[in-house]
Amino acid sequence: MSDPSTDTDYLQLEIYPGRLLNPDTAEALLNEIAELEGVIRFFVHGPRIPKTVPYGPATGETVNHPARRIIMVAGQEMDLEVSVGGIRLEVADADVKENVREICDRLLPFSYEFREGLFIPTTQTVTDYAKRGPDADPLLLGMTDPKGKLRNKPVCILKKKDSE
Known part of the structure; x- marks a missing residue:
């Protein structure tokens, strides 16, 4: 990615x-x-x-x-x-x-x-605001599961490890 x-x-x-x-x-x-x-x-x-x-x-x-x-x-x-x-x-x-x-x-x-x-969504939704606050990571916008609990991991972030 x-x-x-x-x-x-x-x-x-x-x-x-x-x-x-x-x-x-x-x-x-x-x-x-x-x-x-x-x-x-x-x-x-x-x-x-x-x-x-x-x-x-x-x-x-x-x-x-x-x-x-x-x-x-x-x-x-x-x-x-x-x-x-x-x-x-x-x-x-x-x-x-x-x-x-x-x-x-x-x-x-x-x-x-x-x-x-x-x-x-490309802008912050009410659910995004409620779950992540006003300074949420822009990449997580629209990725919130409205039915998910905060203690669960509703989003799995896949990032390549830096080789440097």
Whole structure:
């Protein structure tokens, strides 16, 4: 992934598969996207997979869902708490956009939608302000999970280690 900056003139893309991605496919796709130079930030979204049954006769019992597991993305562990139904990303230019499309064509053996638009807020939202305060990192704008708890890690930051 590229070095982040506060410039907001980036292309925003959405990859919307025709079905939910299994964790192995999601891991492979995210790793290839993360390796591209020019990818600023990305996040996955989809239906939540709870750790425990929230209500009913089995309230509090552990949910053993095969899609809820830890995946490795850019050399960092990420607890996959959703079934991946879409990926939104911000890229530097149209060349990177085409590279992302090629990766999707190669790794997704089923139909998907590939859209360009405005999917990630570029200004601070009320939720951003409430969770991170007035001096929040510009790269975290719009990356807040409104239903996430502060004690959880609602955002997994993937940064390359400086080799210097």
